[in-house]
Amino acid sequence: MNQKLTPRSENYSEWYTQVVLRAEMADYAPVRGCMVVRPYGWTLWENIQQALDKRFKATGHQNAAFPLLIPMSFLEKEKQHVEGFSPELAVVTVGGGQTLEEPLVVRPTSETIIGYMYSKWIKSYRDLPVLINQWGNVVRWEMRTKLFLRTLEFYWQEGHTAHATAEEAEAETRQMLDVYYDFAVNEAAVPVIRGVKTEREKFAGAERSYTIEAMMGDKKALQSGTSHNLGQNFAKAFDIQYLDENNELQYAWTTSWGLSTRFVGAIIMTHGDDQGLILPPRLAPIQVVLVPIWKKAAEKEAVLPVARELAARLKETGLRVEVDDTDNRTPGWKFNYWEMKGVPLRVEIGPRDVAKKAVVLARRDVPGREGKIFGVPMEEAPARITQMLDEIQAALLQRATEFRDANIHDVASYEELKEVVGAGGWARGWWAGTSEEEARIKEETGVTIRCIPFEQPEGSGRCLYTGRPAEKVALFAKAY
RNA sequence: CGGGGUGUGGCGCAGUUGGCAGCGCACCGCGUUUGGGACGCGGGGGCCAGCGGUUCGAGUCCGCUCACCCCGACCA
CATH class of the missing domain: 3.30.930.10 (Bira Bifunctional Protein; Domain 2)
Known part of the structure; x- marks a missing residue:
């Protein structure tokens, strides 16, 4: 681990x-x-x-x-x-x-x-x-x-x-x-x-x-x-x-x-990213994990009740929340662990935060210090957390959509298709081939027609493989 | 089914020419620690996948078997 x-x-x-x-x-x-x-x-x-x-x-x-x-x-x-x-x-x-x-x-x-x-x-x-x-x-x-x-x-x-x-x-x-x-x-x-x-x-x-x-x-x-x-x-x-x-x-x-x-x-x-899972907030088993931080026993006594109280308030709003109050792990270890598990949002509460009546929020979808917001006032925390979960949900969809769209390429010929899928992307092109021709493409390139998408361009074209008149475009890709 | 790889402590691995079975993590104890994977000291834990063979002696060599993983042909 x-x-x-x-x-x-x-x-x-x-x-x-x-x-x-x-x-x-x-x-x-x-x-x-x-x-x-x-x-x-x-x-x-x-x-x-x-x-x-x-x-x-x-x-x-x-x-x-x-x-x-x-x-x-x-x-x-x-x-x-x-x-x-x-x-x-x-x-x-x-x-x-x-x-x-x-x-x-x-x-x-x-x-x-x-x-x-x-x-x-x-x-x-x-x-x-x-x-x-x-x-x-x-x-x-x-x-x-x-x-x-x-x-x-x-x-x-x-x-x-x-x-x-x-x-x-x-x-x-x-x-x-x-x-x-x-x-x-x-x-x-x-x-x-x-x-x-x-x-x-x-x-x-x-x-x-x-x-x-x-x-x-x-x-x-x-x-x-x-x-x-x-x-x-x-x-x-x-x-x-x-x-x-x-x-x-x-x-x-x-x-x-x-x-x-x-x-x-x-x-x-x-x-997912190189730190581990990233789960969409709406489906995540744990949406918010609270990591209390302390050095001395006195600090633990000050920090832990505050963390538990915030967790209770979050649960009341219907969120799935966990407090990682285990004693035998350092905060750094816990950060990495919960990132591996893909928990969308982490709340860090240490003695300094308790003194300021504030918390630190860390977004899983933005790695490192970039994704942290320091000094969020405690009384605002529940509302900010709820809002941030929505933002994470939206950001994940947006990022995945952009990634996908950037890797789908229109192709007009078999040569272009081979080039695109050779580089790992998806190819989209006019298709009027038979099942046999489709099988041959798979044999030669390893890609299959994933589907004829509902969303179609205007008009018609020439089949990228056979040159026959084609009414529909198909999506070609390597598949699991 | 083909090709490749791996089976050694709970997990990850090392193990030289065949000669006392080791390391890291985890675990137990004590102490120091704790804001991005802490450290010191001490400790417990093993039919080396299985079967057979070679040998004075096998984790190591040979044969067979089994299992799992990875890569290809089939598939949600």
Whole structure:
């Protein structure tokens, strides 16, 4: 704990792993590719959950819980779905010492089992829409794993809805993407780009997949949340049919949408610096840490009650506050520790401050002395702290947005694309290629089309790869 | 699955030609300290990943196995 982090510029991947471990977000589990989410990391996830859950409820969804184990045959009912997921399934073949008649898969996602249940529950247009979300865990047997970003087991929410019309399903799909967007930008201060996935990149079994894509500190893209319009694919596979107003049997239209603990990784890699984590105030497990400073016992007696009283006043305003009154660490050590943990705002209170009835405020997003404000009068402190947390939240978003925009470059040719992505940036250019051509680009450059952004330039152009007339621009980037 | 790396005290590591298993941090005790990762003195803590082999003697050499990490092909 008392060594410097590997700087991001030196080895970004190593920096990331060290931050996760040292900030006590997560640790390696005894099984390859699995992680333990530690209390500090889990609290962040709980705050993410609350922010999302509030939005899900506000848009009419209810939570429910479906089983972890799914009959193998369910996965096989939707052709694209099984093709997409079969390589990464964990399969249970023995239960209670007996070989099972039918293997069970540990859910990699729940479209199938929820589709099965929906077919039981949906009989009439009066039963629609069904708007259900599930918070849970899933397992995907990935070859290469990384804490939070890709683990064999991860935690997420998956929304599953059924609708009477294609239009309604599409509106739901888009609405939930907007919910993710609003959450990412306004709660996590992670600027994301909304767009649609190409055929090649869409969810296995979806008609259309929408995504929010974020740029990490190493300029790689991270798919941070997805919303899928499943059309009638799963309705047909699982026989989700209803009688419409004309007493005619119709297949329902379904959607699914998910956001996972991967988003914790997005927060780390969007905001973190060489001192460690920087957490957005709205989601931070601890928003304000108070570090009392004393030399002698008499000073401790003078300082600590003042610090505790301020903490109590801050808590009354609803802030998440901690007083670091541990006796066996020096103030300097504590400063570094809480910076590693990414606490947005630190309050330092020493004998000199108590004498002046003042405190020192230190912003995590502005390193060193630059980020400190000395002599803030005690009675003004709560208001100033609240205000400063808002400023930090805004500053994080602004900084991340500027970083992102500075690293997206318009390209008109394949040569330009290679140049841009070779330097690590994102390339944006007109696209009218096929899936095969897209695959070739990946082969040759390592980049994929992250999405066709909703925000499009005026007019049309020529495909950067094929020269064909193109209606849309696509975003190309290396991705996690 | 390929390529690379690492397994030695709780953590991070060193260990030369095969010859008493060490260092830093952490921990315990005492004292001095404390506004940007304090210091002194004393102390406790080890089947050297596992199995087998070579040898008078193996952390070290040989073989096998296992695990984890990193880099590539697949993916939220």
